[in-house]
Each structure stands twice: as structure tokens, then as C-alpha cells.
Amino acid sequence: MTNVKTENTTETIKWVGGTDGHLDLIDQTLLPNALKRLACHDIETVWEAIKMLRVRGAPAIGIAAAYGVVVGLQQAADDDADAFWRTFDESADYLATSRPTAVNLFWALDRLRALAGTLRNGDVAQAHSALLAEAQKIHAQDREMCHAIGRYGADLLQDGQGVLTHCNAGGLATAEYGTALSVFFTAQDQGKNLHVFVDETRPLLQGARLTAWELMQRKIKSTLICDSMAAQVMREKKVQAVVTGADRIAANGDSANKIGTYSVAVLAKAHGIPFYIAAPSSTFDLSIESGEEIPIELRNAEEITNGFGKQTAPTGVEVYNPAFDVTPAQFIEAIITERGVIKSVTKANVLAMIGSSTDAV
Ligand code: MRU
Numbered sequence: 001m002t003n004v005k006t007e008n009t010t011e012t013i014k015w016v017g018g019t020d021g022h023l024d025l026i027d028q029t030l031l032p033n034a035l036k037r038l039a040c041h042d043i044e045t046v047w048e049a050i051k052m053l054r055v056r057g058a059p060a061i062g063i064a065a066a067y068g069v070v071v072g073l074q075q076a077a078d079d080d081a082d083a084f085w086r087t088f089d090e091s092a093d094y095l096a097t098s099r100p101t102a103v104n105l106f107w108a109l110d111r112l113r114a115l116a117g118t119l120r121n122g123d124v125a126q127a128h129s130a131l132l133a134e135a136q137k138i139h140a141q142d143r144e145m146c147h148a149i150g151r152y153g154a155d156l157l158q159d160g161q162g163v164l165t166h167c168n169a170g171g172l173a174t175a176e177y178g179t180a181l182s183v184f185f186t187a188q189d190q191g192k193n194l195h196v197f198v199d200e201t202r203p204l205l206q207g208a209r210l211t212a213w214e215l216m217q218r219k220i221k222s223t224l225i226c227d228s229m230a231a232q233v234m235r236e237k238k239v240q241a242v243v244t245g246a247d248r249i250a251a252n253g254d255s256a257n258k259i260g261t262y263s264v265a266v267l268a269k270a271h272g273i274p275f276y277i278a279a280p281s282s283t284f285d286l287s288i289e290s291g292e293e294i295p296i297e298l299r300n301a302e303e304i305t306n307g308f309g310k311q312t313a314p315t316g317v318e319v320y321n322p323a324f325d326v327t328p329a330q331f332i333e334a335i336i337t338e339r340g341v342i343k344s345v346t347k348a349n350v351l352a353m354i355g356s357s358t359d360a361v
Contacts (some may be wrong), residue, residue, distance in 0.1 A: 012172050013055065014064050015136060019128045020074060023067040027054045030171055031215040043072035043091055050098040050105075051258045051267040057173020058247045058283055059142045062104030065095045066135035069112050073128055084124045088116055088131075099227070100295040101256055101324045103248040104256075108138050145280040148338035153243065153278050154182030156334070156341070162239040163216065164230060167258035168210035169278065181214060181280040183336065186221070188220055196222040197233055198287040201258060203303045203321070227260050227303035234271040242268045243336075246279040253329030253345035254291025259322055265331035274333035280340025281337055283356045286317040288345075291326035299323045352357040 014024040016039075023040040029052065030036050038054055040046045049055050055064045067358050070093030076084040099105060100190035119127040130209045157163065163184065170181035177185055184194055187199035196215055201207035208224055215222040225233060233239055242264055248257040255261075255277045268275040288294065305311060313319075335342040335350075342353045 003195070005220065011138065011176075012038045012060055013175065015067055015069070015070075015132070015139070019070065019125075019132050023064065023071055025049060025055045025064065026172065028056055028210060029054050031098070031172075033208050033242050034333060039104045040068070040071060040319070043075070043094065046071055047098050050086070050095070056206070057168060057170075057178075058102035058104040058245065059100050059146075059179070059280060060172070061099060062108035062282060063135070063139045063142060063175060065098070065105050066112055066138050067132075068095050069133050072130070072137055072238050078125050078128070078250045081120075081124050083115070084127070084130065085120055087252070088112075090156075099297055100270055101199060101297045102283075104282050106235040107282045108135075111138060111155070139175050142280065142282070143177070145282070145338035146174050146177040147186075147337055148176060148215065150182030150276050151188030152338075152341050153252050153276065153336040154186040154190055154192070155255055156274075156276065156339065157183065157187045157192060157194065158239060161192075161241060162192075162195045162197060164197040164233065164239045164242045164264065165211060166207060166227075166242075166261050166264050167201045168206040170211055170214040172210050173245065178335075179245040179280065180276075181211065183276075184215070184220060185218060185277050188218065192327050194220060195206075195238075196259065197230075197239055198222055198224045198262065199260065200231060201260060202222060203307050205307075206258065212331060214307045216294050227263075230264055231267050234267055234273060239273060242275045243274075243278055244275060246335075247276045247324055248294050248296060249279060249284045249335065249350070250278070250290050250351055251284075251286045251290045252290045252293070252347045253332060253333060253335060253342070253350050255335070256294045256296070256326045262325040262327045262331075265327040269284040269331050271294050274287045275331055276336055277326075277327075277332055278336040281339060286351070291328065294324075294326055296325070297323040300361055 027038045075089035170178035199207045243306045248256045305313040328343040
């Protein structure tokens with residue numbers, strides 16, 4: 001795109017330096033008009049970046065939060081172990097309040113907490129280094145998981161197919177390559193030509209702003225549609241599969257994803273089109289039985305009434321703005337994970353694939 005101001009890198013998340021370094025992110029709120037990075041030198045900036053969707057997408061939120069703890073620890077003196085571990089606990093608890101739905105956030109913080117539990121009696125500077133190394137491991141493992149998801153998912157698609165996706169589950173939402181988009185990117189790498197229909201994804205337009213941008217960068221044929229056009233596109237037989245990401249998957253396979261995903265899944269079922277979820281094991285929450293227990297984030301009315309700075313509804317109108325919905329397992333043809341494909345989405349099959357451990361590969 002010609003109007004994009006680039007800064008030579010499209011790495012979504014980077015850690016710069018050692019334990020005294022900083023977190024460096026693409027500010028996704030500025031895309032597609034500007035590709036700019038945000039340097040996070042304090043934990044409040046990391047929290048705000050997650051809250052305001054400068055960094056977004058379940059795996060990317062988890063990675064950013066892990067690095068955010070390392071940034072938070074810079075405020076604690078290295079020679080006072082009590083203060084260091086108090087700051088650790090406060091940092092992890094604080095970042096956990098940024099967004100409620102994507103379980104990857106809590107999964108990443110819990111990984112750091114588990115490691116911290118083994119380090120509390122040791123040297124504080126070494127603990128800080130070990131926590132940074134764990135954040136970097138979470139980051140690297142996400143990259144591997146995305147590529148593995150792509151390999152399993154690409155086998156489900158055929159050359160020449162039309163596919164539809166909702167929101168952005170691409171490289172911007174993960175360490176690299178994405179989950180749903182990894183399936184398309186890998187299919188393309190295998191020489192399959194796909195035509196991707198991109199739901200714009202009201203109200204914050206992650207599909208229009210981010211997915212369309214990523215697909216155009218990869219030169220994958222793509223067509224942007226308003227969310228309300230998906231049914232017509234399916235009736236016209238333009239799509240043969242739907243692939244989306246997820247923010248939290250319950251033990252029975254019910255999957256939370258960006259608001260509007262549920263309606264796409266119902267439409268796909270009505271048209272006999274397979275609806276796939278692509279997600280890493282870190283997105284599964286086996287502590288909950290069903291989607292009923294998934295907390296759904298409610299966001300500000302202004303996202304609907306004053307989207308992108310323009311008022312489009314009467315002042316004072318009542319608004320309901322859930323950021324996610326839950327697609328019941330019965331609408332999901334299969335869940336594509338880095339460990340393989342869960343065909344026939346049942347609790348038994350989820351447990352067989354993901355087991356009790358949701359640690360990364
Ligand atoms: O509110 P967002 O933009 O963070 O929502 C993101 C999604 O719903 C994604 O589809 C999901 O996190 C999967 S990202 C691989």
C-alpha cells in the first residue's frame with residue numbers, strides 16, 4: 001500500500017536488550033495508515049497498550065504481558081528480595097486486569113508465576129534474567145505453534161477455494177504468521193491459490209484494517225466485505241470453508257472469539273460450509289466445562305457511537321458492546337491446533353488432544 005509509512009520492520013512484538021531493556025510493539029491502532037512502533041519502558045504503557053488494542057489477539061496479548069512483567073520488575077531494587085517479589089506479584093496481578101477474555105494472557109502470567117515459585121529463595125538478578133528468558137520462550141514457542149497450526153490447517157483446504165475469516169488472527173495477533181491466517185499463508189506456500197473473504201469486523205475493524213493489510217502484503221487474493229454480507233457471499237457459493245481464531249476454548253470445545261464469529265458459524269452450518277477454529281494449546285481453558293463460563297469483555301459505548309472519531313449515533317443512546325461471543329462446539333467442524341486437528345469437537349476429543357497440560361510444544 002502506498003500510503004503506509006513503514007519503519008523497516010513488521011515484527012509484531014520485540015524485546016530490546018537485557019533485563020533493563022524494553023518491549024517494542026507495532027501500534028495496531030494506527031494500521032493500515034501508519035506502521036509505527038511503540039516502545040514500552042514501563043508497565044503502565046504495556047497495560048494501556050493491551051487495553052487499547054495497540055497489541056491485540058490472544059497469543060500476542062499473552063506474549064506482551066509476559067514481557068510486561070519483566071518491565072515492571074525494573075522498578076524494584078535488585079538488592080531487596082522482598083520488594084522484588086512483591087513487585088513481581090503486583091505486576092502480574094495488574095497486567096491480569098487489562099483484558100478478561102483471552103486466556104493466553106492468564107496462561108502466560110501463570111507460566112511466569114510457576115517459574116517464580118521456584119526462584120523465590122535465590123538471587124534476585126538471576127531471577128529477573130530467568131523471567132525474561134521465560135517470556136522469550138513463550139514468544140518463541142508461539143512462533144512454532146503458529147507454523148504447526150498452518151501445516152495442519154492447510155491440509156484441510158484445496159487449491160482454488162474461497163474461504164472466509166473474521167477479525168484478525170494473523171501475524172499481528174501472534175508472534176508470527178498467526179493462527180487462522182497461518183492456515184492461508186501455509187496453503188499459499190504449498191502452491192494453493194485461495195480467495196479470502198475478509199469480514200470487516202465491527203466495531204473496531206480488525207478485519208478491514210489488519211487482516212486485509214496482512215493478506216495484501218502476502219499477495220493473497222482477498223475481498224473485503226461488511227460483516228452483514230457473509231450470508232449472501234455463502235449463498236452465492238463464493239466460500240467453501242471458514243477459518244477463525246479463538247480467545248478461549250472451554251473443555252467441551254465451545255470457543256470464544258471476536259463478536260460476530262458465532263453468527264458466521266451459524267451461517268456456515270446453514271449453508272453446509274465447514275467452520276474451523278485455529279488456535280494453539282495456550283488458548284484452551286480446560287478448567288471450565290463450557291463456554292457459559294467464559295468471561296466476555298464489555299467495551300466502551302464510544303467504540304460503536306464514535307468509531308474512529310466520527311459520531312454515528314445520537315448522543316446519549318444506550319449501547320451494548322460485548323467484544324466477544326461464544327460459538328458452541330456443535331457449530332465447529334474441527335479445531336486446528338499445533339498438536340493436530342480435533343475432528344468432531346467433543347470434550348473427550350479435546351482432552352485427548354490437549355490433555356491436562358496446556359504448556360506449549
Ligand atoms: O479484540 P481483539 O482484536 O484482541 O480480538 C482478537 C480476536 O478475536 C482473534 O480472533 C483471537 O484473539 C485470535 S488471534 C490469533
